Amino acid sequence: xxxxxxxxxxxxxxxxxxxxxxxxxxxxxxxxxxxxxxxxxxxxxxxxxxxxxxxxxxxxxxxxxxxxxxxxxxxxxxxxxxxxxxxxxxxxxxxxxxxxxxxxxxxxxxxxxxxxxxxxxxxxxxxxxxxxxxxxxxxxxxxxxxxxxxxxxxxxxxxxxxxxxxxxxxxxxxxxxxxxxxxxxxxxxxxxxxxxxxxxxxxxxxxxxxxxxxxxxxxxxxxxxxxxxxxxxxxxxxxxxx
Amino acid sequence: xxxxxxxxxxxxxxxxxxxxxxxxxxxxxxxxxxxxxxxxxxxxxxxxxxxxxxxxxxxxxxxxxxxxxxxxxxxxxxxxxxxxxxxxxxxxxxxxxxxxxxxxxxxxxxxxxxxxxxxxxxxxxxxxxxxxxxxxxxxxxxxxxxxxxxxxxxxxxxxxxxxxxxxxxxxxxxxxxxxxxxxxxxxxxxxxxxxxxxxxxxxxxxxxxxxxxxxxxxxxxxxxxxxxxxxxxxxxxxxxxx
DNA sequence: TAGCTTAATGTCATTTTGACAGAAAGGGGG
DNA sequence: CCCCCTTTCTGTCAAAATGACATTAAGCTA
Numbered sequence: 001x002x003x004x005x006x007x008x009x010x011x012x013x014x015x016x017x018x019x020x021x022x023x024x025x026x027x028x029x030x031x032x033x034x035x036x037x038x039x040x041x042x043x044x045x046x047x048x049x050x051x052x053x054x055x056x057x058x059x060x061x062x063x064x065x066x067x068x069x070x071x072x073x074x075x076x077x078x079x080x081x082x083x084x085x086x087x088x089x090x091x092x093x094x095x096x097x098x099x100x101x102x103x104x105x106x107x108x109x110x111x112x113x114x115x116x117x118x119x120x121x122x123x124x125x126x127x128x129x130x131x132x133x134x135x136x137x138x139x140x141x142x143x144x145x146x147x148x149x150x151x152x153x154x155x156x157x158x159x160x161x162x163x164x165x166x167x168x169x170x171x172x173x174x175x176x177x178x179x180x181x182x183x184x185x186x187x188x189x190x191x192x193x194x195x196x197x198x199x200x201x202x203x204x205x206x207x208x209x210x211x212x213x214x215x216x217x218x219x220x221x222x223x224x225x226x227x228x229x230x231x232x233x234x235x236x237x238x239x240x241x242x
Numbered sequence: 243x244x245x246x247x248x249x250x251x252x253x254x255x256x257x258x259x260x261x262x263x264x265x266x267x268x269x270x271x272x273x274x275x276x277x278x279x280x281x282x283x284x285x286x287x288x289x290x291x292x293x294x295x296x297x298x299x300x301x302x303x304x305x306x307x308x309x310x311x312x313x314x315x316x317x318x319x320x321x322x323x324x325x326x327x328x329x330x331x332x333x334x335x336x337x338x339x340x341x342x343x344x345x346x347x348x349x350x351x352x353x354x355x356x357x358x359x360x361x362x363x364x365x366x367x368x369x370x371x372x373x374x375x376x377x378x379x380x381x382x383x384x385x386x387x388x389x390x391x392x393x394x395x396x397x398x399x400x401x402x403x404x405x406x407x408x409x410x411x412x413x414x415x416x417x418x419x420x421x422x423x424x425x426x427x428x429x430x431x432x433x434x435x436x437x438x439x440x441x442x443x444x445x446x447x448x449x450x451x452x453x454x455x456x457x458x459x460x461x462x463x464x465x466x467x468x469x470x471x472x473x474x475x476x477x478x479x480x481x482x483x484x
Numbered sequence: 485t486a487g488c489t490t491a492a493t494g495t496c497a498t499t500t501t502g503a504c505a506g507a508a509a510g511g512g513g514g
Numbered sequence: 515c516c517c518c519c520t521t522t523c524t525g526t527c528a529a530a531a532t533g534a535c536a537t538t539a540a541g542c543t544a
Contacts, residue, residue, distance in 0.1 A: 011252065053335075210521090430534080454489035457490080458492085
């Protein structure tokens with residue numbers, strides 16, 4: 001199908017970042033307010049164009065994270081979520097966007113960057129229910145990101161990425177509840193999590209108390225894959241999160 | 243970071259297809275022999291450039307499938323696997339490739355297409371072990387495809403996509419064994435598969451026999467998600483497949 | 485009809501699950 | 515210091531699921 005005169009079309013490539021965290025027991029996503037056209041003033045995922053033809057896509061994702069949200073979390077693990085390239089999704093032309101997913105523990109508020117008039121952690125349910133409108137097809141990307149996160153919680157130790165260095169089992173449970181949008185029994189959760197080999201391991205016998213009995217502290221174990229998996233309950237709350 | 247003089251770099255976009263099937267109880271992948279440079283003569287995944295700036299990526303994937311392998315399986319469900327865009331992965335310049343995954347029942351041999359000197363179903367273990375060398379970073383893409391398929395077998399009804407319209411439970415088990423690279427107990431498999439609601443449903447009381455007792459026939463059910471999931475055994479054979 | 489092959493059903497001890505009860509370990513108010 | 519409240523942790527227990535294995539059923543063939 002390649003003729004002499006034919007040459008493949010050139011397209012522009014952007015990266016978009018879906019970064020989730022937990023705040024006040026609610027799932028939140030990092031959004032910026034666009035400072036440039038198109039969609040100026042609208043909320044969108046942080047991201048932007050490839051810098052130059054030799055830049056790796058993953059590197060571009062890290063760079064945009066730094067530029068747009070001033071979050072230079074080197075240990076932040078970015079995982080490719082998907083590529084969105086429907087014609088017409090961007091009024092500037094044929095733009096294909098590679099989306100990345102990352103999970104962060106509770107972090108200080110990000111500051112606005114170069115292209116972003118503002119940046120902040122927005123409620124995921126607000127986004128999912130259309131109370132927070134997003135530019136481009138970013139709602140779809142966030143939706144896919146949620147589903148990916150929910151699924152990965154079952155089979156991987158992703159939940160520990162929401163937590164700080166050390167955490168209690170109750171904190172870990174809050175992660176599952178917020179992302180899955182369900183309530184779990186603390187006693188059964190306690191038992192189940194403990195028996196997955198390598199998921200979490202005790203971190204000193206230190207403790208941290210506010211009101212009730214002090215809780216033991218744990219840290220992420222060495223295992224990335226959960227055997228057996230923590231299967232989410234059949235009926236998932238369509239609300240998505242709290 | 244956008245200056246007046248700056249404009250985003252233009253890149254070329256290709257699609258690549260990872261299509262698995264089962265032949266002689268072995269997992270196979272569709273490969274073509276490249277008829278054009280670079281890597282002329284080497285084995286590679288079917289795929290190619292976007293046709294024109296307005297073509298949707300998924301459409302391009304279907305088109306390439308038709309062009310390169312003459313497989314116009316409209317019911318073939320293509321699922322995005324990932325995007326591979328490391329600089330230097332393609333000697334022709336900055337090329338970013340969007341890979342799709344598909345599962346097919348046993349099909350007639352594909353015929354060579356326009357850019358492909360030959361096309362055929364190659365043994366996946368041969369590819370994984372380097373006995374079959376692949377062009378570009380296609381080994382990596384196939385590896386990711388395997389892992390995706392293995393994982394999806396646990397939580398989705400993907401296994402039925404390997405089978406024809408109707409199938410026996412033993413045939414379904416062969417799918418799991420070939421993809422996971424393990425042996426399963428037929429009796430426990432029988433029981434487990436039957437109790438997942440909506441996974442498979444009886445298809446007439448017809449039967450199809452060769453040697454032993456005739457087996458009941460089933461067809462794919464209405465459920466795409468498996469509750470509960472069929473978890474693969476802890477120790478997965480590193481051989482990958484038979 | 486005997487013998488072979490594969491399908492389907494059954495058995496059973498061991499784990500796992502889900503839903504609870506209760507004990508342990510702090511803090512605060514009197 | 516002593517109750518009360520909160521939260522964490524440890525048990526209990528019946529129902530269900532799991533893994534390993536035996537047995538029966540249903541065809542074909544020699």
